[in-house]
Amino acid sequence: MSVPLLILVTRPVVGVTDGRTDAVTSAPELSTDAGFHFANASLPQLSVLDLGVTRGDGVFDSLLVADGRIPALETHLARFADSARLLDLPQPDRAVWRAAIAAAVATHPPVPVLAVKLVLTRGIEGTGVPTAWVLAQPALDFTAVRRTGVKVVTLDRGYRHDVAATSPWLLQGAKSLSYAVNAAAIREAQRRGADDVIFISSDGFVLEAPTASVLLREGNRFSTPSAELGILPGTTQRRAFEFLRTYGYETDAVRLRASDLRRADAIWLVSSIRQAVSVTQLDGEPVGVDERLTEQMNDHLGRAGD
């Protein structure tokens, strides 16, 4: 396992730690007002007093690096800013984050696929100063699962479809650090002999997977649950739809019922790092799979071309 690279997005710049060793070197291209510094992610960098860990009080976003570039970078940064706004966190300074991401990508040793994570927490309790970092690390290899697909179970998300509008304090639609329920849902899926989950609202609407958007195909029409259902706006779903439209398919964001899943010709879960994976089984029943289209989508999603 190669060592991930951490860039702390805080003032002032203090230097560069080589991600592969503990040696601190100077940062040749970094002026003292770049707004971030390098640190070694294999060493402890976070306080146990940080509200990011004591309360899961922060936001994140995950980005794929393709050919040294980040597809849909600005869409990710916009979503990161939206997540911060939903949690009443300060708005990230995009110029600083862009520079930190670029520095992380430029500095990380070559790996097959690089993933970058952005994190912004409310910081150490009582200080009012957020903690922020960019983490560059080798992505897990999802080649196999893109070929085999995943078995999925539907699970109740517990909330009505309209809570994002009626009860914004439930933080639906924010990519927050409070993701324990998403992890628990995936463990529940595994207990049921499946790999992943599609969440359904308590009143029967299709929502999203714990870490992916849901795509449905019926004939030449592709649909995804609309963002007003309190789900995360999928950056990869958006890129997949752009791609599908160039092939002449119709795409739409709509309200879908659980019964629409059972009627679909094919279902995919799409996300930045794992990209598009076919759902081969839904609650124990087989689902149609289009291997060729899945491969074409992943070819497209794995390229930069933003």
Add this chain to the structure above:
Amino acid sequence: MSVPLLILVTRPVVGVTDGRTDAVTSAPELSTDAGFHFANASLPQLSVLDLGVTRGDGVFDSLLVADGRIPALETHLARFADSARLLDLPQPDRAVWRAAIAAAVATHPPVPVLAVKLVLTRGIEGTGVPTAWVLAQPALDFTAVRRTGVKVVTLDRGYRHDVAATSPWLLQGAKSLSYAVNAAAIREAQRRGADDVIFISSDGFVLEAPTASVLLREGNRFSTPSAELGILPGTTQRRAFEFLRTYGYETDAVRLRASDLRRADAIWLVSSIRQAVSVTQLDGEPVGVDERLTEQMNDHLGRAGD
């Protein structure tokens, strides 16, 4: 602000760091198989790869130290173990945690009120090794709010009253690190000119406050929402009820409707560190306050006597 003391509950024991300085000293009473070591909580001790921060994937508990002892320590340890079970985390070794807590309490410099936090996370992603720590730090001074009470608004918790039974992956009833919604609800209360929140289930049952249990008084009868509603079993609520019964009051855990709150003679929020605070206003309407009983309860709750 005095520096908090951190005790990392991990093998092996490596030494003691004085909480007030960075100097590492030897641990006189600690054998190498005590199962924990001391570390300085004012220095970074946590990896940004820890699932405790990247996913809020862990559990905690908060304990009050009264006269050098912890009221209801075993109840707290049992609840901590229950939280771990709900998240499929390994069961904490109570002997090690007891010893670590005792060491933290014995080592911390004297302060008016000491608070101890227990944390267990799923650890660094991919390792399968949990991260665990005990943090001893001076408690905030809640003397004033115990006298003045708090203004409260009711907010929809979004979940039906029965989700803990129907949908255990929603982790209701676990004291998890994914507490961003609790913090967001308190910010919403502040926007509405209040200090705190009582959560109501989507089907109208009284649940709990973001970090406290709810107690109601009607005549000589005290009630609290029952634990089957997917709320945290309140260790302080339990102690308060024991105390009230010695005064001849009736106590009961029941299902309460939001309308029961409006009919109550008095309402309290009770928790380990802040103890009992009177609700003086509910959704803008005044609530009866019993200053003398509140003071008596707090006298009792602030003493060890487990």
